[in-house]
Amino acid sequence: MICLGIEGTAHSYGVGIITNEKKHCNVLANIIHTYQPPQGGIHPREAANHHVTYADQIIKEALTHAHLTLPDIDLISFSQGPGLGPCLRTAATAARALALTLNKPLIGVNHCVAHLEIGRGTIPACTNPILLYVSGANTQIIGFAEGKYRVFGETLDIGIGNCLDKFGRYVNLAFPAGPKIETLAQQGTTYYPLPYTIKGMDVAFSGLLTGAQQYISRHKPLKDICYSIQETTFAALTEVTERAMAHTEKKQVLLGGGVASNTRLRDMVKTMADERHAQFFVPRKDLCIDNGAMIAWLGYVMHIHGHTMTIKQSKINQRYRTDMVEVTWYA
Amino acid sequence: MPNNIIYQGAEAILTKTTYHNLPAVQKQRIPKSYRIKEIDTPLITYRTKEEAKLIIEARSAGVPVPLIYDIDQKNGILLLEYLSGPRIKDILNNLENSVLETICQKIGKNIAMLHNHDLIHGDITTSNMIYQDTQIFFIDFGLGSKTTELEAKGVDLHVLMEAFESTHSQKTHCFSWVMDGYRTHYTGKSKAVEQKIHEIVKRGRYR
Structure with missing residues (x-):
């Protein structure tokens, strides 16, 4: 199964493509583009504008890197929270558009849990x-x-x-x-x-x-x-x-x-x-920082354990706490 | 591991020993090689000294705590009375509600008596409570302090609330029994403390 994940909780916009090798994660592509503020810290709207600008380009880059085309994708995953509202909405919108266009299942995942699961997924x-x-x-x-x-x-x-x-x-x-x-x-x-x-x-x-x-x-x-x-x-x-x-x-x-x-x-x-x-x-560096591969991997893990999501349920949650996720897959 | 080691915690090793023929526990704080000496040495000395002071004050406040037999500040060693009872952490999940309610109220009473004297435990978890002779003994005052601040009292109780949520997730109602005991015995304004706990929860990320 091939899953494409979109990360956009803060200043980084990332698209990752993963597949499973038995129970472990094989990263096929992990492209990250980071918003650099001209001065000061991250302004949520500026960061979201950055994500919109690069949304399709990064998806294409990830596909090229993985030697895949959109129809090869079986599942679309995205960072549902926690994070900055405008940024989360951008990633979620891109994910919904892909899922609806390709007629493939959609799943939103918790960003913090993804950081943990990518470690378990890539380090046996x-x-x-x-x-x-x-x-x-x-x-x-x-x-x-x-x-x-x-x-x-x-x-x-x-x-x-x-x-x-x-x-x-x-x-x-x-x-x-x-x-x-x-x-x-x-x-x-x-x-x-x-x-x-x-x-x-x-x-x-x-x-x-x-x-x-x-x-x-x-x-x-x-x-x-x-x-x-x-x-x-x-x-x-x-x-x-x-x-x-x-x-x-x-x-x-x-x-x-x-x-x-x-x-x-x-x-x-x-x-x-x-x-x-x-x-x-x-984990290796590109899997430590905010990235799409970890979002894709957690989406995959949840999907094969029966978690599903309708478009209506895919609303972002800025205050999505780590302990709100029912972990049914831990073994 | 030598078999007289009772427990190896994150910061100290507890070994069973004797003091003039009385069963005793030696609590030795271990230097941490991940910390530079400039941080590690003062921290160990400070915590050892503070812990001894707080145990003594807690005792005079009427809270069950182990007796202190000896102290070696420089080497981070406390020699304490040996308590043979189980940790509350290990028995709590198997207790019946009626017994549990009494125990939790006693926990609340202990915390109130500490707070009445402006004593802050700093790490109130069920691992740091020992059940012996129908009493709840509080141990490990290593992160404690003495302050009149409402904030510190709120944080003190909040730590326990989180411990119930993470370690006894089927028993989170226990915390309200703890607060029942606390309200009964706290001589200050317990409403204000409860308000503070609520404020601390809200302050947490993504609440």
């Missing part, structure tokens, strides 16, 4: 992980328990990527600031203490952001502040991930989301996993 040893999902807007510690993906911990204020971007804007680093902060942090040597905020299995970053900004106004070296930000936020994230693993007695940890590209974060989580004798997994 990854069967029952705790996911540390770290992106711009989202920072969640997710795991399967009692029929659903449960959010064991999450940010109480801003996402980790958002925290890095906000700091980046403050010191005039262009969006996305994460990779630039990472490069600067590698040159940092002195640690400046910052708030390390953990509440149960939840984290918070806004106090740390203020603290980092105060060091800037006191003319501390930028590379050292970047180093301090990374060391503090990533250690807190690793600690709550470990807490969730201890709490659920799971022996696997999976990284996902754009911030999962950061090598320091990977190192920390891997070290933690090694010390617990747990397995550490991270």
Whole structure:
């Protein structure tokens, strides 16, 4: 079965095409086009306009890359939420149009769950992980328990990527600031203490952001502040991930989301996993960031487990929480 | 694993030992090599010290907690009274509703008595409660603090609410029994705390 998935929850518009090899995912194409704001952060309407501009071009590119034509597609999947309304509507509209034109089934999926399932789908040893999902807007510690993906911990204020971007804007680093902060942090040597905020299995970053900004106004070296930000936020994230693993007695940890590209974060989580004798997994980069392949894969998994959707049911949900999905396929 | 290890948590190892012939538990916080020393060392010292202080204050507030036999701040070690009862987490899903209601009200009473003295546990989950001699003992004050802030009290209860949702999803009604016990014993304005919990839920992503 071949499934085409359309991702459009935020600033990235992605089209992925997957097929299954027995129980695992084979990615045939995964084309991503990312909206770059001329300045500042993402304006939802501007990002949606970007998606509209590239909607058909990216679909065609994905098909060409996979050596397929539209009639070869068996199922259309799209990101139903959570995310920015205008962006979600663009992806959903494209998906509905394709499904109706081709007369093929349509399915809307949860973006956060897709980040976890693409790990399980493409890494055979990854069967029952705790996911540390770290992106711009989202920072969640997710795991399967009692029929659903449960959010064991999450940010109480801003996402980790958002925290890095906000700091980046403050010191005039262009969006996305994460990779630039990472490069600067590698040159940092002195640690400046910052708030390390953990509440149960939840984290918070806004106090740390203020603290980092105060060091800037006191003319501390930028590379050292970047180093301090990374060391503090990533250690807190690793600690709550470990807490969730201890709490659920799971022996696997999976990284996902754009911030999962950061090598320091990977190192920390891997070290933690090694010390617990747990397995550490991270999908390849284009499957970590927002992408269409993960949407296609989750759509496929849900479809073969009997989930169906009418056009009427395909309304987007900006507040589609991870634990709203009935997970009938977990094994 | 040596067989005197009772439990290896995320941040500490608990081993069974003795203190002047009394059964005891050694709680040793383990340095984390993923964290740089500048963060790790002060954190371990701080949490060990804070935990000891909070256990002592919780005891004088009337909340069942283990006795502290000894403390070694620098090495992150607490020597505590050994509690032989089961964790609430392990028995809760199999309890009858009538027993469960009493237990939950006692949990609520414990939290209220902590909050009456501005003590915040910081990690109220059913893993951190031990059922012994018909009492609910609270353990692991490592993320605790002392504050008059309403926000902290709200977050404290919200952590437990989430724990019921994620670990005891068939028993989420338990939280309302906890709140019954809390309302009865909290001497401040429990309405304000409940309002705060509601606010924290709404503040969460996608609520």
